[in-house]
Amino acid sequence: MKIYCRYCDSITKHHEKGLRTSVNICDICNTTNMPITLIKSNGEKHFGIQFKFVEWGAEELGSRAKELHEEPQIGYSVIIDPQYGYQYTWLTTPITEIESDITEGDFRCIAFKTKNSEYKLYICINTTKRK
Numbered sequence: 001m002k003i004y005c006r007y008c009d010s011i012t013k014h015h016e017k018g019l020r021t022s023v024n025i026c027d028i029c030n031t032t033n034m035p036i037t038l039i040k041s042n043g044e045k046h047f048g049i050q051f052k053f054v055e056w057g058a059e060e061l062g063s064r065a066k067e068l069h070e071e072p073q074i075g076y077s078v079i080i081d082p083q084y085g086y087q088y089t090w091l092t093t094p095i096t097e098i099e100s101d102i103t104e105g106d107f108r109c110i111a112f113k114t115k116n117s118e119y120k121l122y123i124c125i126n127t128t129k130r131k
């Protein structure tokens with residue numbers, strides 16, 4: 001399976017460490033990597049096991065999360081590893097433009113813009129769907 005490797009700084013082939021784990025190992029450098037990587041245009045990187053897209057409620061109501069979705073849309077935010085309540089690893093500001101959304105086999109890359117930044121979201125579908 002293909003995953004973004006934080007050490008190689010590129011998309012490389014990975015193998016699973018064992019059954020029923022989200023830990024994957026880069027075939028090239030042997031680093032363990034998470035199935036989800038979000039890279040901000042300033043170089044900031046965030047890693048996770050799950051991701052969702054947050055739909056926001058009306059702004060008059062304080063812009064609280066309304067619903068979580070599997071697919072991106074303009075106005076949604078990306079949330080990495082959402083937990084119960086309002087805990088998460090990372091939350092972007094709302095998407096203003098989806099530049100590209102490419103799936104090749106079990107690897108998906110979504111490039112999108114927010115008001116102030118550009119992001120690339122790398123997803124290993126194979127691993128995120130396994131429980």
Ligand SMILES: [Zn+2]
Nearest residue numbers: 005008026029
């Ligand atoms: Zn590597």
